[in-house]
Amino acid sequence: MPDSETTVEAGATAPEGLDQRALDSGQLAFQGRMPASSLVEPRDLALAAAAAAGVYDPARDSAEEALERCIIVENLTEVIEKMAIHDEGTHGAAALAEYQDGFFDADGNRVGTVTGSARVLSMAPHMWQYHRSRTEFDGGTFETHGVVDGTAILHGYTQIFQLTGTSGRFSGKVGFMTLTIDDPTQRPPRYRTSFAMA
CATH class of the missing domain: 2.40.160 (Porin)
Incomplete structure (x- = not known):
């Protein structure tokens, strides 16, 4: 579990060196916005x-x-x-x-x-x-x-x-x-x- 110093609050801007998409990727799964299929082309x-x-x-x-x-x-x-x-x-x-x-x-x-x-x-x-x-x-x-x-x-x-x-x-x-x-x-x-x- 990350400590409080490495956790970024929802809606906050990503710190330098960390892409915003990396912050939001976990939430996408819970919001149902990721595709159900994992097929690889x-x-x-x-x-x-x-x-x-x-x-x-x-x-x-x-x-x-x-x-x-x-x-x-x-x-x-x-x-x-x-x-x-x-x-x-x-x-x-x-x-x-x-x-x-x-x-x-x-x-x-x-x-x-x-x-x-x-x-x-x-x-x-x-x-x-x-x-x-x-x-x-x-x-x-x-x-x-x-x-x-x-x-x-x-x-x-x-x-x-x-x-x-x-x-x-x-x-x-x-x-x-x-x-x-x-x-x-x-x-x-x-x-x-x-x-x-x-």
Whole structure:
């Protein structure tokens, strides 16, 4: 909790070095003025990948030139195909899930396979998980890792993983992948994902 010296009263002008929008960002959530969706546009994901790769500085470089250096794959459906959960019946923190998922394009063609694991870090008030996986496409492979909010995913919010290319057209590249629940009525549910690397 910040002390009184670092708290700025509502309506006050931001101190020097602190953007006014930073002061108001928390209040926007409670006032319902933030969008309900947290989807990330593939273009923005690609620019983040280019920035992470050190080939794009938004203050200096052309976004269009940076995008030309990126691999962008959109609108994949991720389907859980195998999953084993090791929790000794506790249904809580420290549970380990080992899984295999399939990636399918918009035409329903299988284009990739994900093999990975998720370790539950905590269950309340949100279910935080650490994921690590390896994804194989015909054109190459990459590794994925990151800490995600499983509760937010179940509420329809997008989470983002970091990618590191390991072979083929992804070799030596870095980037990000989104994960959003797409059809929670399916058993298991379907997820929507896109990724970008540079």
